[in-house]
Amino acid sequence: MNRRSILRGTAVATAVMLSLTACITSSDDGDEPETESSGDATGATGEEPAEITGDLEVVSFYPEGSPDHERLTGLADEFESRHPGVTVTLTFGGGQDTPQIEARWRAGDPPEVNYGFMDAAAADGGPWVSGGQVMSLNDVMQEPLEGYDGTWEDAILPGVRPLISVGDEIYGAPESVTTLQFFYNAAIFEEQGIEPPQTFEDLVAAADTLKAAGIAPFTVTGTFLPYLQMYWDYLALRHIGLDGLQQAIAGETELATLPGAAEAAADLQRLVDGGYFLDGFRGVDFTSAQMSFFQGDAAMILMGSWLIGEMAAAIPADFQVGTFPFPTVDGGSGDQEGLFGGTNAQVVAQDSENTDAAVAWLRFIAEPENQNAYVEGTGGISAYTGIAAPEGFEDVTAMLEEGAAFAPSYMGILALSQEVQAAYQQPIAQLFFGEIDGEQMLTQMSDGLLAAAG
Template sequence: MSARARAIMAALSAAFLATAACSGGKGGSSHAASVTQPVKGGPIEAGVIPAKGTPSYNFLRDLANGLEKDYPGTKMTLTFANTEARPGLEQRWRSGKGPDLDYGMFDGTNPNLQDWANDDFLVDLTPYLKQQNPQTGKPWLDSFSPTAQPFMKNKDGKYYAVPTEASLTVLFYNAKIFKDHDIKPPATWDELLTAVDQLKAAGVDPIAVTGLFEPYMGMWSDYLFLRSVGYAKTRAALSDCTGKLDDPGFADGLTKLQQLRDKGAFLKGFQGTDFTAAQASFFQGKAGMILMGSWLVSEMKKSIPPDFQLGAIGFPSLPGGHGDQTALMGGEQLVSLNAKSDVIPLAIEWLKRLTSKQTQTARAKEIGEVSAVNDVGAPPEMPGMDKVMKSASTMVPRYYGIPDSKTKDAVYPEIAKLFFGKSDAQQTLNNLKSNLSRVCGN
């Protein structure tokens, strides 16, 4: 175990071992009555987001080693639970053999990700979250940011997940290039267009983007619609099939996206560039900006030059737009507990350790993860992120739930065509209307 992990464990052990009798439970509808079950060691499997061998994974492995040490008989397996691993894991869940803890099973802001809770696959975490933390004198629930709590809670008012990190979609920029060429970080759309022109004049591609993953291109249209139309109306039209694309803000957002394309704002060759290469191009100084989730720093930690100067700002406002001009798009990486787990008290202990202020602070400093826990600062490698978070009026879910809805093949492919120059803004809007009418049946 590393020195850092031993320090975290020393700080956590006294608090969590003292409250072991207040942890635990059992799957099913009656686990509220068994929250006082003692924690016992045993085999436990937890889904994790980072791949094996990455700094993020090694951090979690150290934390797991501490759990194994404190509870004899514990053997913790960390299973990759991201991207291509999800279909196989969901098959395991359906067969009743899912991991004790897993990501991607619940999101209170997305009706398409609430069935696992509604069908009793997940432990209701409400009684645990309402227990008092002896360190703070407040319920565990109060340690999480108010912006995170809607993601944790189902429509029945019960909580089925806790956030282990936040994923905020912001505009990152190369602060050194901007400073060297006297470029102002753009706060408005017109300032963004000016920055594009100045970066091109400096011989730098303005915006890094991948052409091989449609939702990442869709981040641009998502934010434009958030500013020009508003979240609720956009989600109703693009994901929930309860609205239409009749607001003029939709045409305005697509027109602005075409503006960027026609200016040649995107990374040369982006059409065939995957997201890792696009991110690497940004950190290599080949592009001045990238609209990306806050996982950018932790994901690329090994590839970021030591002297790289990163800046972060919110997505530019659209003066005259009818949407929220300061809302922040993002999400929470949420982990849920299997109702069929044989080690629920031990799993609760893992969640408490993982979401403690000590652990979250260490992850922010060492890995670059943005925390959903109160009073944990933004990663030091992300200058400006604290200001972005404090100035945001609210946080709304990224992607509008599109990847999990029946409209997933009706929306982002059309945005990709606009990026690629295969359609203009008006044709894109017409195609979206046609596709959504067909899929939604209206």
């Protein structure tokens, strides 16, 4: 083949490749949305709601076949019957499938309604918000919401509002609230004459009673570090306080020197050394750990409020569950009433094709009827005013109504660098695995966080 032929071939190949690339990238240029809606789709201004049509893709946090996916399927059917021109598709995008959804955002083909994509703890809301890819809901939040008095924003519990906002801008609509607390087997507690512990000493005493009776006090998974981390988070919150802990994670202060840090580490070591955790916990995954709680193998589990909804299919009909907040600590210089939690906020992708239908879906989810059904069906906590809390979570709703804020679940470290995560979580795991003591854990964590911060 002579040089001219090669050049000619290269030119043709380049032209074809460029045209293919153009085909791929042209979707980023804000092409026409499929929706045929026009004007205000919210129907919130008192006028006749605009007709909404087209496809609407909603991300489901749980996979097909799960109780929560079935709940969403029912909602999708109801939504379609209200809006005959809309077809709702549910796409699983929770857990390890999240990167697939993120890849679609990057490719300019995001689903309309999504979980995540907003980090309210970050000053700029995280990369998706700062990159302008999450639609602001400010305007629609100022409109009335069906079934509530006042605007959509007013309908949201005051304590939840900071979790869906970045500065003055609202980017998320809360589907529900999640909190981290102890769940206990009420039948076992009654049998053993144990009251829900109020203080850390009560908790240890209860654990001793249960252990003496041959029942494992706690179950936990050793293979999913955020769940091990919860014990330390709470002890540190009680002994040190949120601000100090956040500064230490950011590398702005030395954790080991903070008042209360040594006491928090000592208390965690006390729980581990007491042998209170179910045998074999180091090798079980979280499903197995949760199952052992509902099978009566362990009396308590420190877990998120999603536990009941997540395990609904596996909970025996006669199982009696109770909840109590992580106990207070004597002499702690931190926050004795603080609660770790967050919200399952849903956001609308700015580049999605049917944002009107997406907003209509978020309003639909927020309706009192659907929120009540959510609470009754899953045992979850609503983020809206006037919706009764499920049994055991009344205090949470009251607290949020008063405007008190959550401490961020897992101290918000899951979005940070691997160095920070490892520096924070690995020493905790090493303590649980019996490789180091509390003092060593504190030193390693403290040094590691400073090193990770550079």
